[in-house]
Amino acid sequence: MPKTSLNKTPLTKTPLNKKSILLVGAGKMGCALLDGWLDAGFAASQFNVLEPNPDALLTARGGEGVSLAAPTSPADIIVLAIKPQLAEAVVPTLRDYIKEETMILSILAGTPTQKLEALTGHGVQVRAMPNTPAAIGAGITALYATPNVSAAQRGFAETLMQAVGESLWVAEEGLIDVVTAISGSGPAYIFYLAEVLTANGVRLGLPQDIAERLANHTIKGAGDMLMGDTPAAQLRQNVTSPGGTTEAALELLMVELPELMKKVIFAAFHRAKELSQSPSEQD
Template sequence: MDGLVLVGAGNMGGAMLAGWISGGLKRDDVTVIDPNPSNRVKSLLDSSGIRHAVAPPDNVKARILILAVKPQVMYAVLDTLAPIIDENTLVISVAAGKTLSYFEERLGPLAMVRTIPNTPAMVGRGVIGAFANGRVSEDARTKADALLSAVGQVEWVEKEADIDAVTAISGSGPAYAFYLVECMAEAGRKLGLDADLAMRLARGTVIGAGALLDKTGDDAPSLRKNVTSPGGTTAAALEHLMAEDGLQPVFDRALEAACKRSQELAG
């Protein structure tokens, strides 16, 4: 993939780089720009022989430019990129809270893809919401999909505004799952279990349930019903979790708040 430039090799950029390397991307096709890469990324760069620079090199043109720097320093980084882009560059952003209009104002009217990944991308199990503007060709979208798929499942949306809802569900979603583990463990402790044991039980249960959902291909309602015997212990618990004032209205309010905050940050 000629002229691929990754700007920023932190957690997400580093995960993408690792995915590309394991997928066999040729080292001469990639340039990584990061003034202070982590030891993990340095090791990846050294072992793969991929070109690394602290600033945009004079002899590089980006056919595909991936922006993986922190949103708060994005403005300073964009000012340095003019020499390596032209009207044929495809820009892919993995920065939260930055709309395509933000990039267009600073880089010009280019083909652009806005994405919102989540933290499981760091272990190759992410969910990445993506939106392409009207300048992105089918070929460019296919290339973007291939690059993003290196760290997980890519889901395309038809409206940029949908990215806010994607952020609320999958972007922030891992935190909800982690908090579920905390809540289950705390409830187990209150039932008299040792706190460490309760946490191991909760953690293992959520990990196992996720693996079952993944491996069987069955949908969540079917798997839930398979566990739930009429009049049994699971049914007794679900009577509370699925009540009118149970978990669904809590999630409705929580995701609405996350979506609204995403809109405000993109402002």
């Protein structure tokens, strides 16, 4: 499997402050991106946002200098953040905003670059798969670039997505489906783990609020530890005393969880592939 690369490109090292950016779609992820860009130092005047139903926050951004109207000339970068099932209706209408050197950065789940090229007639594309923690600036985004994306444009894409977390590159577009199963759907796995921990704490006598705080803080703390240099396996071993409570729990967990998670991840992976072939099925 091709290697991935993890990067962090400072805003000051890319000339993005001179680029015009058209954001198409300003739902939760689109607004999170816009807020991240503005917080990172982009000028509000760089942005045009196309959103048919702007909320109060986006309207306020309009008062701060972000244009909520269509641009009057082609954009340097177009960021697609609409729902995937809207692609066939919306994306072809963007052709007037595309010039030869425009880069299209798409966060449309299940929508391959070949599909977008057919809709736009434009092949300079970066496909991105962020996850929901991007909404609080703690996401991780996998990026794939078509061959005609320049090194400078790759840097632009990195910087744009790093406004909401970390980013990494994959060498093959098909790996985006794997990313979807691991990090795209991954937060839901963790949220459900928190639900299960909480429910069993309550079952054993803890008040709901205490069980919930214990579960949530345990997951957050363990996640913070994973961001260090110690591998996950070593962290697990460090907290597992021979004959102790953790060992008793892990003896059961390590027998049943690997096969279950394999089924979970493969189910998500295969569904991602299905949606890539037929994105109109998406909710």
